[in-house]
Amino acid sequence: MALPRWQERYPMPVGRWSRSWDRFVALWAGLNLLCVAFDISYVPLRTFWLQRNLYPIPSVPLVVPLAAIPDITPWVDPIKGIEPHRETQAYLRQFRQLDAALRVQPVGAALSPAQLSLLQRQRQLTLTLIETNPFLASEGSGTLEKIKSRLRQRVNTDSARDAARTLFSPAWLQQHGWQGERLFWQEQVLPLVATNYWRSIDGNGRPTDHFWRIDLLLFQSVFALDILLRVIRLRRRLPGLSWRDALLRRWIDLPLLLPFWRWLRLLPVVERLQSSGLITIEPLRAVVSRAVVALLAVELFEVLVLQLLDGAQGVIRSRQWPQRIRSLCSHQSVSGSNEERELAALVRIWAPLLLSQVLPRLGPELQGVLGYALKQSFENSVVPAPLRPLQPLLGVETGLGQQLASGMVESLLDLSKKTGQQLSRRDQQQLDLLQRVLDRFWEELAVALEQGEGLARSQELLCVLIDGLKGTYLSQISRSSIESLIRELDALTTAAASADFPASAASPKAAPATPQP
Numbered sequence: 001m002a003l004p005r006w007q008e009r010y011p012m013p014v015g016r017w018s019r020s021w022d023r024f025v026a027l028w029a030g031l032n033l034l035c036v037a038f039d040i041s042y043v044p045l046r047t048f049w050l051q052r053n054l055y056p057i058p059s060v061p062l063v064v065p066l067a068a069i070p071d072i073t074p075w076v077d078p079i080k081g082i083e084p085h086r087e088t089q090a091y092l093r094q095f096r097q098l099d100a101a102l103r104v105q106p107v108g109a110a111l112s113p114a115q116l117s118l119l120q121r122q123r124q125l126t127l128t129l130i131e132t133n134p135f136l137a138s139e140g141s142g143t144l145e146k147i148k149s150r151l152r153q154r155v156n157t158d159s160a161r162d163a164a165r166t167l168f169s170p171a172w173l174q175q176h177g178w179q180g181e182r183l184f185w186q187e188q189v190l191p192l193v194a195t196n197y198w199r200s201i202d203g204n205g206r207p208t209d210h211f212w213r214i215d216l217l218l219f220q221s222v223f224a225l226d227i228l229l230r231v232i233r234l235r236r237r238l239p240g241l242s243w244r245d246a247l248l249r250r251w252i253d254l255p256l257l258l259p260f261w262r263w264l265r266l267l268p269v270v271e272r273l274q275s276s277g278l279i280t281i282e283p284l285r286a287v288v289s290r291a292v293v294a295l296l297a298v299e300l301f302e303v304l305v306l307q308l309l310d311g312a313q314g315v316i317r318s319r320q321w322p323q324r325i326r327s328l329c330s331h332q333s334v335s336g337s338n339e340e341r342e343l344a345a346l347v348r349i350w351a352p353l354l355l356s357q358v359l360p361r362l363g364p365e366l367q368g369v370l371g372y373a374l375k376q377s378f379e380n381s382v383v384p385a386p387l388r389p390l391q392p393l394l395g396v397e398t399g400l401g402q403q404l405a406s407g408m409v410e411s412l413l414d415l416s417k418k419t420g421q422q423l424s425r426r427d428q429q430q431l432d433l434l435q436r437v438l439d440r441f442w443e444e445l446a447v448a449l450e451q452g453e454g455l456a457r458s459q460e461l462l463c464v465l466i467d468g469l470k471g472t473y474l475s476q477i478s479r480s481s482i483e484s485l486i487r488e489l490d491a492l493t494t495a496a497a498s499a500d501f502p503a504s505a506a507s508p509k510a511a512p513a514t515p516q517p
Helices: 016-042 046-051 086-102 113-132 134-138 141-155 160-167 170-176 178-194 211-237 243-249 251-257 262-275 282-317 321-326 342-361 363-382 391-424 428-450 454-479 482-506
Strands: 082-084 197-199
Touching: 016 211, 016 262, 046 178, 082 086, 086 113, 086 178, 113 141, 113 160, 113 170, 134 141, 134 197, 141 160, 141 178, 170 178, 211 243, 211 251, 251 262, 282 454
Parallel strands: none
Antiparallel strands: 082 197
């Protein structure tokens, strides 16, 4: 048996330069796939990249800071056309001014007119933020709901507007002090406000995205060059192959050049990593295929077998069944040339085998059967009943039966050998006679079916037989376990691997690999 597919060596390019280039392109394609995944997920995950905080349990205020990750938003935001939102940035600037004015304010002290003006300004901006919802531009309405929920919980009220008025009132600040309120705003509210952004629109009315330029210059140009090299390599190996057919053979590389549906690049990337020998996906493919087989095998087999049996029933029930039998004649089914007389040629091959080789080897058995039949015939007809108890007469009877059986069988076998030898010779007249016999057989069978009730009764009986086969087959395949078949396949594969492993390990050198286009 052969080794499992995932334990075989994948065919690699012969040239060292080709092998190194293929591995470089495979790694470059893997890097491009990571970049594509990052580009697709950047906007939905921009809050994470901005704050670098991980929330393992969404319903619990548990934060895991990831300070080791750098802030990449200043470099990636311009690529995605993301700019700071003017309203939320004005809100953050105003809060910094209020924080600078109230940071030195002692608890319980009265506020100055400048501090009251800043406090009133911040309260008005908060109310405007709640009413206008500037987070709609970044599809972050849920962020505003989080802010409103935290404001209500802070004051223990049912209205976010009333909570904002209370939190920025002089009485609340004189009672609780600015230091505690400052921590509340900086830890629970302002980080949510800072996540808001504004994204520009291009000429097609879609959000701006300049990643395609990086993709084209750094990655797709390399992929196009690699595809061209692979096509040239394929045409050198197969000179008669056209450029179009060579490009069609590399259809799996098409997603690497498409500017849309970039997630489809997973297929060519995995194929290149597999073909370059960097990874192997056969175990995973085997597991997935077996799961699919376990789900679809029974239904698929049932449909196929039912379709075949229904087709056979349709042919049998047809009124043209005698005509179909008559069409088996050579003058209707073939053109008439000697080379196309398939059935006659098949009879010419099998008849000598049966007559000259198989039947002669059955001589002792045929003699025994015929001798026993003659003995029984002699006992019942030749020897009279009163003389049957005499033993000498019975011995003479047995010997006579054996001699007659031996002579008859030898004569028949000798005739069979001569007939087989004669049929084994290629003779045009012999072929014509065989063909005439076969044609006559089909013709007489069709005529016999057309006369009387034989046709209808035969059709009925055959259809009933096929119906019985349907029920028997379906009951057996429904009771059979596909999982047991898969386990049997695993056992056979493991046995093959264990049997071939010592031979493969003992060989000093691996077999030379064939070039891969």
